[in-house]
Amino acid sequence: MSIYKDAKYQDVPYEEKQKLFQEVKDDLRWKSVMYGCYECGICVAACPSARFYDFSPRVFAQVMGREDVDTFYELLNDSVWDCSQCFSCTRCPRENNPGAIITIMREVAVNHGLSSAKKALQAYSRIIYKIMSTGTQVAPDMLQPDFFPDWGPDVKDVSDNLDVWRRAVPPETMHTTELAWDVSEKTRLELYMIWKLTGNLEMIENIDEGIFMILEEVMEELLEEHGYDIDDFENVLED
């Protein structure tokens, strides 16, 4: 039974929760991220997300250490998305790494296409697209009034004259509005090979079929332009 009175996933069979829990523990990184927690709370004190949300990195270390499968599943579908992945929690005196536990848990959530993961990532589709298609995460033209109302009226002025603002940045490679900086074709080609060979592209398919469709087209077009056959990639992987 979960530690949460208002547990939302009590109807999910225990075997299903156990399977995903085991998947986290079977990850190659597991042995270097969790050594046992004596609940000192240093990770919580250092965590910026803990200041603003009902979130605690210590809960992740405790729940995983105690093998509390029911609470793990609650975290996997909710609190796991409250972490900003800053890794301030790595100042743990036992060298636990709650941020990395969360990284592994997020990957399991994505690989299984959990609807909570789809919902959490829905607002970030263009960021995923930018990272995977260009290697740059934040595009200047993301600064739009409807996405950043908290910036006040200035954001409209910036977005209306973005090209001028960007040209004021000294490096010429940053005179860009759709990308954080110019990305060479060679870099993008290498990036696409990495995404394909590591299976990251397939991961995206579980989460957002629309972005997968766009990315696959963009990548295949460039790879084909350079004479790479998509089937060859599978052969490379098998070798």
Next chain:
Amino acid sequence: MAELKNCMLPDSLLYHVDFNVWIQKNEDGTLDLGMTDIAQSMAGNIIHCRPKKVGKYVKAGKSVATVESGKWVGPVKTPFAGEIVAANREVENDATILNRSPYKQGWIVRIQPSNFDENSGDLVSGDDAISGFDSYMAEKEIGDCKHCEGFEG
């Protein structure tokens, strides 16, 4: 023009609810395709629209254009296989047209379908379109349509 939760749905058009697109059948057998008012509301302020090149053959269910707003990106899917015979360069230059006028100025591509009848079963119009989009919006927890750039049809 029918209205559903502040979303405009012209009676003269055919709709594919799951793809959130409208279709207009032209006299020469070609089809115009664009985003619905619901789709533009979900996207928010659209900053880029990149239709595929004229002459490109697309399969049914595949993308004919990529649309980007501040933090969102998605494909515009076609229910029909066929050749893209025209693309709207105006929306490529000023993507806010899709917010302002999703049905008139905001057509995205014109397709010569390989076989219209084969894929037309999923298209709806009139009351069926209203009830289809009502269920779609409820399922996806979409609120009322917003016309951030005004609405010109």
